[in-house]
Amino acid sequence: MNHVENTQSRWQRLWKWLKKPLLLGIPIGVVLLLLGAGSFQGMMVLSNQNAFCFSCHLTMDTIVQEYKASSHYGDGVDIPATCADCHVPHPFMDKMKVKILAIADIYHMMAGTVTKENFESLRPAMAEKTWKTLVASDSGTCRHCHQGDNFDLSKQPQRARLNHEKMASRGETCVDCHQGLTHNRITIR
Numbered sequence: 001m002n003h004v005e006n007t008q009s010r011w012q013r014l015w016k017w018l019k020k021p022l023l024l025g026i027p028i029g030v031v032l033l034l035l036g037a038g039s040f041q042g043m044m045v046l047s048n049q050n051a052f053c054f055s056c057h058l059t060m061d062t063i064v065q066e067y068k069a070s071s072h073y074g075d076g077v078d079i080p081a082t083c084a085d086c087h088v089p090h091p092f093m094d095k096m097k098v099k100i101l102a103i104a105d106i107y108h109m110m111a112g113t114v115t116k117e118n119f120e121s122l123r124p125a126m127a128e129k130t131w132k133t134l135v136a137s138d139s140g141t142c143r144h145c146h147q148g149d150n151f152d153l154s155k156q157p158q159r160a161r162l163n164h165e166k167m168a169s170r171g172e173t174c175v176d177c178h179q180g181l182t183h184n185r186i187t188i189r
């Protein structure tokens with residue numbers, strides 16, 4: 001009898017403790033925070049994979065087909081650069097900005113604003129936006145790979161070297177010259 005009373009009061013004490021909203025809030029908050037942190041990391045990694053970008057751009061426009069025919073897709077096994085490698089900036093805050101803007105993309109997708117039929121007419125504006133972003137970062141994503149030993153001017157053919165040497169003094173950046181590298185060149189501007 002004595003034993004049961006003891007257990008009951010222990011549970012009652014625990015229940016009383018749990019009922020205090022603040023104390024209950026702490027463990028729940030911690031669990032949510034841990035879950036949130038885990039899936040947040042997961043989302044950041046997952047959303048950088050080609051499959052994520054393909055999921056919309058494969059049927060919406062011709063971007064994926066063009067990418068697959070480009071040098072940056074390589075043989076499709078050893079892929080030199082993914083969509084995100086070029087389009088998702090490296091510094092964390094810039095990355096977050098892009099992710100938040102991508103939510104706007106989801107809205108457009110739902111609304112079906114971009115289709116294979118109207119893509120070419122929308123394309124110049126999308127390209128302008130992309131160039132503007134890349135120019136603002138001095139083509140940061142390109143330079144992330146094309147630097148140091150991977151951008152050794154002395155090993156480049158003359159035409160490339162001559163252009164690259166003058167780039168800084170002329171205030172030019174990669175995408176000023178290398179346009180339509182991965183996607184069809186824009187003709188109407």
Ligand code: HEC
Pocket residue numbers: 047048049052053054055056057083084087088105106108109114122126127129130
């Ligand atoms: C949920 C569907 C969806 C996914 C997933 C998606 N996009 Fe888009 N993307 C769109 C739509 C819709 C547009 C056109 C938006 C507009 O006109 O502003 C777009 C436009 C773009 C543009 C053109 C510039 C701009 O902001 O309009 C780039 C670059 C781009 N996406 C790259 C990517 C990359 C890289 C990924 C993968 C990390 C990706 N997208 C994943 C739907 C998507």
Ligand code: HEC
Pocket residue numbers: 071072074080081082085086139141142143144145146174175178181
């Ligand atoms: C993730 C790394 C990576 C990123 C990001 C990247 N590249 Fe490349 N790039 C490569 C590799 C690797 C090759 C060699 C591919 C091959 O031909 O086998 C290459 C090849 C090239 C070439 C020569 C081949 C050709 O098609 O003319 C140019 C020019 C080039 N890149 C420019 C750019 C520009 C401009 C950007 C940014 C918009 C960029 N790269 C972003 C890795 C990258």
Ligand code: HEC
Pocket residue numbers: 139142143146155156157159160163164167172173174175176177178
């Ligand atoms: C002023 C124009 C200009 C700018 C700016 C420029 N390039 Fe080039 N690049 C060229 C030309 C021209 C070639 C030679 C292409 C050819 O002969 O088909 C070239 C060639 C290349 C090649 C191939 C080199 C090889 O070994 O064959 C790569 C890679 C490349 N550029 C990357 C870049 C990157 C990355 C940037 C930015 C850091 C950049 N370029 C900025 C004009 C430019």
Ligand code: HEC
Pocket residue numbers: 053054057063064067072081082083084085086087123126127128130131134175178179180181182183184185
């Ligand atoms: C090597 C870097 C690179 C890779 C890889 C790449 N892009 Fe782009 N993307 C660019 C550049 C630079 C532009 C600006 C227009 C141009 O020069 O072609 C652009 C433009 C775009 C546009 C605007 C429409 C247009 O044709 O200009 C969309 C949408 C886009 N990219 C989506 C993607 C998606 C989705 C992938 C993967 C399937 C991808 N990109 C892979 C560099 C890249």
